[in-house]
Amino acid sequence: MSENYDVIVIGAGPAGYHAAIRCAQLGLETACIDKSIGKSGDPAYGGTCLNWGCIPSKALLDASHKFEDAQKHFSEIGINVSGVEVDVAAMMARKDQVVQGLTSGVAGLFKGNGVTDLPGRGKLLAGCQVEYTSHGGEQQILEAEHVILAPGSVPVEIDPAPLTDHLIVDSTGALEFQSVPERLGVIGAGVIGLELGSVWNRLGSEVVLLEALEEFLPMADERIARDSLKLFANQGLDIRLGTRVIGAKVDAGAVLVSYQDGDGEHSLEVDKLIVAVGRRPYTEDLLSPDCGVNLDERGFLCVNDLCATDAPRVYAVGDVVRGPMLAHKGMEEGIMVAERIAGQKPSVNYDCVPSVIYTHPEVAWVGKTEQELKASGDTYNVGTFPFAASGRALAANDTGGMVKILADAESDRVLGVHVVGPQASELIAQAVIAMEFDACAEDLGLTMFAHPTLGEAVHEAALGVAGHAIHMVNRKKR
Ligand code: FAD
Numbered sequence: 001m002s003e004n005y006d007v008i009v010i011g012a013g014p015a016g017y018h019a020a021i022r023c024a025q026l027g028l029e030t031a032c033i034d035k036s037i038g039k040s041g042d043p044a045y046g047g048t049c050l051n052w053g054c055i056p057s058k059a060l061l062d063a064s065h066k067f068e069d070a071q072k073h074f075s076e077i078g079i080n081v082s083g084v085e086v087d088v089a090a091m092m093a094r095k096d097q098v099v100q101g102l103t104s105g106v107a108g109l110f111k112g113n114g115v116t117d118l119p120g121r122g123k124l125l126a127g128c129q130v131e132y133t134s135h136g137g138e139q140q141i142l143e144a145e146h147v148i149l150a151p152g153s154v155p156v157e158i159d160p161a162p163l164t165d166h167l168i169v170d171s172t173g174a175l176e177f178q179s180v181p182e183r184l185g186v187i188g189a190g191v192i193g194l195e196l197g198s199v200w201n202r203l204g205s206e207v208v209l210l211e212a213l214e215e216f217l218p219m220a221d222e223r224i225a226r227d228s229l230k231l232f233a234n235q236g237l238d239i240r241l242g243t244r245v246i247g248a249k250v251d252a253g254a255v256l257v258s259y260q261d262g263d264g265e266h267s268l269e270v271d272k273l274i275v276a277v278g279r280r281p282y283t284e285d286l287l288s289p290d291c292g293v294n295l296d297e298r299g300f301l302c303v304n305d306l307c308a309t310d311a312p313r314v315y316a317v318g319d320v321v322r323g324p325m326l327a328h329k330g331m332e333e334g335i336m337v338a339e340r341i342a343g344q345k346p347s348v349n350y351d352c353v354p355s356v357i358y359t360h361p362e363v364a365w366v367g368k369t370e371q372e373l374k375a376s377g378d379t380y381n382v383g384t385f386p387f388a389a390s391g392r393a394l395a396a397n398d399t400g401g402m403v404k405i406l407a408d409a410e411s412d413r414v415l416g417v418h419v420v421g422p423q424a425s426e427l428i429a430q431a432v433i434a435m436e437f438d439a440c441a442e443d444l445g446l447t448m449f450a451h452p453t454l455g456e457a458v459h460e461a462a463l464g465v466a467g468h469a470i471h472m473v474n475r476k477k478r
């Protein structure tokens, strides 16, 4: 093993592995250190996203959605099935297989691109030196021209609900249940709580989500959040807002949760409890005191817009720095830093980061919400289009939700696009592209969309900004 590299990356999650591969593509001698171990006992690259986050949760969301469709909705489209059953062990095994395939795929990409993978822990020392400790405990000091820190994040734990082995779990534990709990409690009705709650609700659990805030999904557009709440409640998710959990204890094989709401103190008995109250940056034993990298008051590594830390030639990307904790945001930061190290001048457009909640229907958005535009005093026009009026959504028996587009009143530039509906995660890409190209709502309206597609709802909402969607009655004639 060499001791000198152009670039050492610490962390092989989406932010770190994208950075490492792009550095190697650009001809830089690159090593990537990661401490994660998979279920097989081998190094497992891909970080939270591939091992315990995006991918396993989507494997279970897709599988449970198919089950629910077969059980509840096939008969509506003329398909009668009987004896539909869940095999949780098989579902989990398939999820693990998908994870295994992808994590070993990252190892293959490292090899193919010439990235040296170093399984173990990395610690930044002063002067761009890195202390590498292998899983076997051998230590070595490596030298680098540049260091990229990408150590990611871990679930937040709260004192009222300490984790236990199998009954009170975090998101990682919730991806490993071996049977369907009859009664499931979830603390936090944020993105992760809603996704995991949906999985187990579809598979048959009675799910109660306890959310401290009075407002549902405060980061989403208010109208979309309101419509989503109704759609989720209709699916049987019992979402209790303004409800703060103050205690949880295991009692006779069940979990007794105590919580406070406007009416006082209550308790709830469940078979399992998922704590999904957010994530925090992970920097344990990452930095020597003299390395020159600073943390902010919330524990994130301080960086500028270009992800440079306070230490010369040291960068930080992904969940460990400010901004939304999303895999794709970290990937773009990783690539930007790699290209900047190689002398190119890219930047990340933080105004165009899409957010998605992979429930059914999905919720997705990019840009400003209506409440943000109101608060900043911007003038805007709104176009909306419901999936109930989309030929493709009707044909697919999937008509919940709408598209909402906000455009500047003067310039018509698209300022925000918000979707709750089928395949919102795919539809939002159309909006991101439009906004990256600084499109006006009229540009989207003048673009031809294939018929019949769900994308036509985006087209119609864009036409609606100027008041002339075709498949809606417009009172104003424009
Ligand atoms: P991580 O993925 O956390 O990777 C960091 C890696 O660095 C880890 O392997 C860690 O072990 C390693 N490491 C840390 N410190 C050291 C050290 N000192 N030495 C060596 N190695 C170290 N995001 C989305 O965009 N879409 C989704 O659908 C989505 N779903 C999610 C579902 C769940 C249940 C969860 C928990 C998260 C989800 N996320 C999703 C968030 C997403 O997983 C994170 O935003 C993303 O993984 C962050 O990437 P990262 O590279 O910054 O860090």
Ligand code: AMP
Binding pocket: 158, 160, 187, 188, 189, 190, 191, 192, 193, 210, 211, 212, 213, 243, 244, 245, 246, 276, 277, 278, 279
């Ligand atoms: P997110 O950050 O999107 O994963 O959402 C986590 C949610 O958990 C937030 O909306 C918090 O308000 C909520 N939360 C945090 N602590 C508690 C608690 N003790 N009881 C109920 N909800 C909580």
